[in-house]
Amino acid sequence: MTVRDVQQIIEEWAPPDTAMERDNVGLQVGDPLSRVRGILVALDVTGSAIEEAGRRRANMIVSHHPLLFHPLHAITPRNHVSRCAIALVRKRIALFSAHTNLDAARGGTSFALASALGLVVRDFLQTPARQMNKIVTFVPPTHVEAVARAMEDAGAGKIGAYDGCSFRTSGTGTFQGKKTSHPAVGRQGKREDVPEVRIEMILPRHKADAVIQSLQKAHPYEEVAYDLYPLDNSAAEYGMGAVGELAHPVPLRSFLGTISKALAIPAPKYCGNPRQTVRRVAVCGGSGGDLIDLAVAAGADVFVTADLRYSSFHDAEGRIALVDAGHYETEFPVVPAIVARLRREFRRRGVSAPVAAARSTNPVRYCLT
Numbered sequence: 001m002t003v004r005d006v007q008q009i010i011e012e013w014a015p016p017d018t019a020m021e022r023d024n025v026g027l028q029v030g031d032p033l034s035r036v037r038g039i040l041v042a043l044d045v046t047g048s049a050i051e052e053a054g055r056r057r058a059n060m061i062v063s064h065h066p067l068l069f070h071p072l073h074a075i076t077p078r079n080h081v082s083r084c085a086i087a088l089v090r091k092r093i094a095l096f097s098a099h100t101n102l103d104a105a106r107g108g109t110s111f112a113l114a115s116a117l118g119l120v121v122r123d124f125l126q127t128p129a130r131q132m133n134k135i136v137t138f139v140p141p142t143h144v145e146a147v148a149r150a151m152e153d154a155g156a157g158k159i160g161a162y163d164g165c166s167f168r169t170s171g172t173g174t175f176q177g178k179k180t181s182h183p184a185v186g187r188q189g190k191r192e193d194v195p196e197v198r199i200e201m202i203l204p205r206h207k208a209d210a211v212i213q214s215l216q217k218a219h220p221y222e223e224v225a226y227d228l229y230p231l232d233n234s235a236a237e238y239g240m241g242a243v244g245e246l247a248h249p250v251p252l253r254s255f256l257g258t259i260s261k262a263l264a265i266p267a268p269k270y271c272g273n274p275r276q277t278v279r280r281v282a283v284c285g286g287s288g289g290d291l292i293d294l295a296v297a298a299g300a301d302v303f304v305t306a307d308l309r310y311s312s313f314h315d316a317e318g319r320i321a322l323v324d325a326g327h328y329e330t331e332f333p334v335v336p337a338i339v340a341r342l343r344r345e346f347r348r349r350g351v352s353a354p355v356a357a358a359r360s361t362n363p364v365r366y367c368l369t
Helices: 003-013 047-055 080-091 109-116 141-153 205-218 252-263 289-297 310-316 327-331 334-349
Strands: 026-029 039-042 060-063 094-097 120-123 132-139 167-176 191-204 226-231 242-251 269-271 277-287 302-306 321-324 355-357
Touching: 003 026, 003 060, 003 094, 003 334, 026 080, 039 047, 039 334, 047 060, 047 080, 109 120, 109 242, 109 277, 109 327, 109 334, 132 141, 132 205, 141 191, 141 205, 191 205, 205 226, 242 252, 252 277, 252 302, 252 321, 269 310, 277 289, 277 327, 289 302, 289 310, 302 327, 310 321, 334 355
Parallel strands: 039 060, 039 355, 060 094, 277 302, 302 321
Antiparallel strands: 026 094, 120 242, 132 191, 132 226, 167 191, 242 277, 269 321
């Protein structure tokens, strides 16, 4: 198992193309071909996390928050980022980060938070548009099924709970090969009019390269004609936040106790009537203040997130209960989710490298008097 193999496992779950613009995800430090002896999964890259990796003899850290987010003009021990980068290089520890792409993944940050709070997740709170493409190609009737299946296997043709979705129309293709051509149908220098089938399939934007490569490999023609169109459609497998329901309705006061216990936060900030009934809950791990209106539209009784502005609590009055449960606390549940996924994939592949969750890297402390 190499660093690149680990990267591919996580990016299959959380494709880098689904990350927000200007986010810095992927391999940040290290050789992608290095053999992995052990992995430490952490929310943040800190000096203590790097020391823990060393004690555990782990030569790779998988983090949620990227260490290298802004360009570095110098690498000296004068600041936290540079000190960590130097330590990683010295100890030969690779660093891979999955940030907003993991936030957008089904089963990612917000889904892990929902699970920690005992919710049965129904769907994303938001599915951003313009995540899909449509591919169109033209195939002789003898190879329609082979080409369509190849594109399906690469990720095309999935719409919601349906696979193998396509639209096909018959027509006539024309071409004339030059002297350097090797036509699969007809002869060089002769205009050919041949029956062809137009195949149209939808696909996630980040799978476009893989689908095109599979199309070209399966297609019998020497030169493959295809069109790729950007769509405004949203991708059902990627989004932000999550909406779910409790098994039984409870008063807000009781649900606040659940949050406090599940996330190990002594005093979550909130607004709302402590006696109001809570059944439907919207969540967003990390900073989700921009999704409040969507939580209201989804019919949620309460929205759990972090980093809420003071004005947001005023604006929510009479519309929805808000809970600010802390940035670290609402994102940390994704750490054991990453650990579980990597361990499961390692077992499937017969890999024995240990995977562990780092001790808390939360820089925030609470003073209770």
